[in-house]
Amino acid sequence: MKVAWAGSRHAVEVADRMACLVASDPVFRKDTRTMLSRKELFKDTLKKAAHAWKRTVELHLTEEEANLLRLYIDQPGYVDLHWVMFVPAIKGQGTEEQQKKWLTMAYKFQIIGTYAQTELGHGSNVQGLETTATFDPSTDEFIMHSPTLTSSKWWPGGLGKTSTHAVVYARLITEGKDYGIHGFIMQLRSLDDHSPLPGITIGDIGGKFGSGAYNSMDNGVMRLDHVRIPRDQMLMRLAQVTREGKYVHSDVPKQLLYGTMVYVRQTIVADASRALSRAVCIAVRYGAIRKQFGSKAGGPETQVLNYKTQQSRLFPFLASAYAFRFVGQWLKWLYTDVTQKLESKDFSTLPEAHACTAGLKSVTTSATADAIEECQKLCGGHGYLNSSGLPELFAVNLPACTYEGDNVVLLLQVARFLMKTVSQVASGKQPVGTTAYMGNIQHLMQCKSVVNTVEDWLNPAAIKEVFEARALRMAVNCAQNISKAPSQEEGFSELSPDLVEAAVAHVQLIIVTKFIEKLQEDILGHGVKEQLQKLCGIYALHLIHNERLGKLYAQVRPNAVALVDAFDYTDHYLGSALGRYDGDVYSALYKEAWKDPLNETVVPDGYQEHLRPLLKQQLKLSRL
Ligand SMILES: CCCCCCCCCCCCCCCCCCCCCCC/C=C/C(=O)SCCNC(=O)CCNC(=O)[C@H](O)C(C)(C)COP(=O)(O)OP(=O)(O)OC[C@H]1O[C@@H](n2cnc3c(N)ncnc32)[C@H](O)[C@@H]1OP(=O)(O)O
Numbered sequence: 001m002k003v004a005w006a007g008s009r010h011a012v013e014v015a016d017r018m019a020c021l022v023a024s025d026p027v028f029r030k031d032t033r034t035m036l037s038r039k040e041l042f043k044d045t046l047k048k049a050a051h052a053w054k055r056t057v058e059l060h061l062t063e064e065e066a067n068l069l070r071l072y073i074d075q076p077g078y079v080d081l082h083w084v085m086f087v088p089a090i091k092g093q094g095t096e097e098q099q100k101k102w103l104t105m106a107y108k109f110q111i112i113g114t115y116a117q118t119e120l121g122h123g124s125n126v127q128g129l130e131t132t133a134t135f136d137p138s139t140d141e142f143i144m145h146s147p148t149l150t151s152s153k154w155w156p157g158g159l160g161k162t163s164t165h166a167v168v169y170a171r172l173i174t175e176g177k178d179y180g181i182h183g184f185i186m187q188l189r190s191l192d193d194h195s196p197l198p199g200i201t202i203g204d205i206g207g208k209f210g211s212g213a214y215n216s217m218d219n220g221v222m223r224l225d226h227v228r229i230p231r232d233q234m235l236m237r238l239a240q241v242t243r244e245g246k247y248v249h250s251d252v253p254k255q256l257l258y259g260t261m262v263y264v265r266q267t268i269v270a271d272a273s274r275a276l277s278r279a280v281c282i283a284v285r286y287g288a289i290r291k292q293f294g295s296k297a298g299g300p301e302t303q304v305l306n307y308k309t310q311q312s313r314l315f316p317f318l319a320s321a322y323a324f325r326f327v328g329q330w331l332k333w334l335y336t337d338v339t340q341k342l343e344s345k346d347f348s349t350l351p352e353a354h355a356c357t358a359g360l361k362s363v364t365t366s367a368t369a370d371a372i373e374e375c376q377k378l379c380g381g382h383g384y385l386n387s388s389g390l391p392e393l394f395a396v397n398l399p400a401c402t403y404e405g406d407n408v409v410l411l412l413q414v415a416r417f418l419m420k421t422v423s424q425v426a427s428g429k430q431p432v433g434t435t436a437y438m439g440n441i442q443h444l445m446q447c448k449s450v451v452n453t454v455e456d457w458l459n460p461a462a463i464k465e466v467f468e469a470r471a472l473r474m475a476v477n478c479a480q481n482i483s484k485a486p487s488q489e490e491g492f493s494e495l496s497p498d499l500v501e502a503a504v505a506h507v508q509l510i511i512v513t514k515f516i517e518k519l520q521e522d523i524l525g526h527g528v529k530e531q532l533q534k535l536c537g538i539y540a541l542h543l544i545h546n547e548r549l550g551k552l553y554a555q556v557r558p559n560a561v562a563l564v565d566a567f568d569y570t571d572h573y574l575g576s577a578l579g580r581y582d583g584d585v586y587s588a589l590y591k592e593a594w595k596d597p598l599n600e601t602v603v604p605d606g607y608q609e610h611l612r613p614l615l616k617q618q619l620k621l622s623r624l
């Protein structure tokens with residue numbers, strides 16, 4: 001099962017090696033992270049990042065190994081934005097010459113970059129951004145400016161205190177005309193003393209949800225006061241401004257401006273499956289240790305994992321963790337395929353890649369945030385302690401519902417794609433890829449489900465048909481209702497809640513389909529495929545209705561702990577007293593409690609100042 005989860009034996013081996021490297025290095029300790037002040041936490045992140053880079057260079061780590069190293073260090077920091085957004089933005093939107101110049105420095109960490117798109121006033125509506133980049137032909141420069149308070153850049157990770165450079169998104173103005181949003185490379189801080197360059201006001205936006213968690217990241221605010229940059233710092237793969245100030249389009253679609261977001265959304269699906277699997281691992285292992293109540297006859301107490309209610313709340317998450325993992329692996333393939341096509345100037349699959357990344361990012365991160373919260377409840381009171389690992393896991397993953405596109409906004413993008421596809425089907429065009437099922441419209445609009453028993457849910461063809469019929473009927477229903485509205489725009493707006501549901505149904509179909517396709521591959525190991533078939537059945541059935549699932553849960557229960565052990569997480573990475581591999585939960589909780597700064601003294605700070613006078617006063621009063 002470890003191999004099925006990781007993707008290959010090689011993947012298991014590399015992941016194990018990197019996880020052990022991190023777990024055995026004292027610099028990467030994280031057990032007291034939630035007790036650090038913001039300043040201490042930030043400094044700790046700088047230290048970890050520098051040490052990680054040193055180890056990466058010393059050990060000549062490959063890209064795959066370095067990524068895993070970062071993953072197991074498990075602390076958001078400026079390096080994420082540098083590697084996951086700054087570098088890809090230059091790769092996707094820069095010319096070859098620009099790539100050569102900037103990526104050479106970025107790959108060696110001679111500069112640290114971030115992705116500065118969102119502003120105080122606008123995040124979702126990228127076309128509404130206000131920062132301006134006005135071309136001055138007299139000096140061959142762009143003047144970068146924040147004309148209003150709401151145009152202040154707000155949120156970019158690493159911007160607050162660390163980044164030396166950024167790809168800044170701004171409205172390009174030349175020859176008096178506004179050409180909309182484009183990307184520009186800007187140096188923000190001196191490479192000598194790290195002070196902000198003239199005209200740039202920059203700082204951190206303040207503490208965020210939860211202790212520890214995303215507070216390790218210096219999300220930043222930046223205002224620009226007529227800052228000049230050379231013309232060649234406009235990213236010029238999509239469009240150029242000539243020396244004379246003429247605006248020239250390239251032959252690539254302008255949507256490639258959004259390409260970095262497509263890339264990151266795809267990586268976020270993998271992050272979601274990992275976060276969900278960690279929460280499930282903690283809740284399942286703890287559920288096997290925790291006992292409450294016994295039989296009336298005075299028998300031994302029951303493991304809480306044996307309660308049917310616990311199983312019906314927890315096992316759909318276990319199944320979802322596997323489902324998201326497999327769809328994430330497929331999405332990575334899809335992204336690579338689209339990128340290769342783009343390189344040979346085939347842009348035909350871009351809309352589908354956008355819909356798939358946006359939809360899957362949205363559905364998997366929302367489900368994961370909800371599931372982590374529920375896993376806290378599934379662990380009872382102990383789940384609410386920082387030492388359970390769950391509060392921080394929740395706080396770090398919750399913003400994934402918002403960053404890289406608010407989940408509802410992204411689902412509306414999927415819905416827009418679906419409405420277009422329905423109208424193309426109506427005019428006789430055969431849909432392809434993840435919407436190919438819509439071509440089977442006659443049958444799917446009328447067919448009746450053959451699913452009656454739990455066993456039927458293990459029949460892939462029956463499952464697929466149910467999900468296809470559901471998704472198609474919801475999409476067609478929306479399209480029909482939109483066509484009755486006075487205008488397409490009004491209809492879309494009026495029906496947006498239904499459109500979001502139709503988009504979710506389509507995305508769930510993709511997840512179910514990819515799970516089924518995974519089961520058609522050669523899967524080695526005794527009983528592994530059978531367990532995955534049950535999990536696939538649970539994933540599909542829990543989305544439709546909860547009846548009849550008990551039988552499947554009973555079949556999964558004997559292997560539940562093994563199914564979470566297959567995630568192959570070290571105790572260091574899991575960071576949970578409840579989810580420990582050895583099950584020694586109570587000693588761990590007890591030990592963790594004593595690490596709290598409140599326990600550094602027996603009598604607390606503040607006793608002399610506030611508690612003692614209060615108690616003495618009450619004592620005096622009672623004697624009167
Ligand atoms: C300490 C450790 C040290 C280790 C050291 C070792 C180093 C080793 C390596 C380290 C590796 C690091 C690994 C890190 C792992 C961590 C990973 C996690 C990182 C996550 C970080 C997240 C940070 C967050 C960043 C952000 O949030 S950036 C900002 C994101 N913003 C958004 O997403 C905005 C959302 N809005 C939009 O996308 C758009 O505005 C809109 C799509 C909603 C609307 O667009 P528009 O206004 O143009 O309107 P339309 O709807 O009309 O669209 C026009 C047409 O364009 C199509 N379209 C839209 N979007 C896209 C797209 N993306 N691609 C393609 N096409 C698109 C529409 O469909 C329309 O088309 P049509 O006209 O044909 O219909």
Ligand SMILES: Cc1cc2nc3c(=O)[nH]c(=O)nc-3n(C[C@H](O)[C@H](O)[C@H](O)COP(=O)(O)OP(=O)(O)OC[C@H]3O[C@@H](n4cnc5c(N)ncnc54)[C@H](O)[C@@H]3O)c2cc1C
Nearest residue numbers: 115116117118122123124155156157399402403404405408
């Ligand atoms: C932790 C974190 C890290 C981030 N890192 C970065 C970064 O590195 N770089 C960067 O540039 N940005 C970053 N961001 C910003 C992020 O991309 C935006 O917050 C995100 O795109 C959402 O935009 P918004 O904040 O403007 O939300 P809003 O659009 O203001 O959303 C508010 C509400 O309005 C709803 N809404 C908005 N538009 C519509 C619509 N058309 N129809 C229906 N409902 C709608 C949303 O669903 C939501 O409920 C980060 C954000 C967070 C939280």
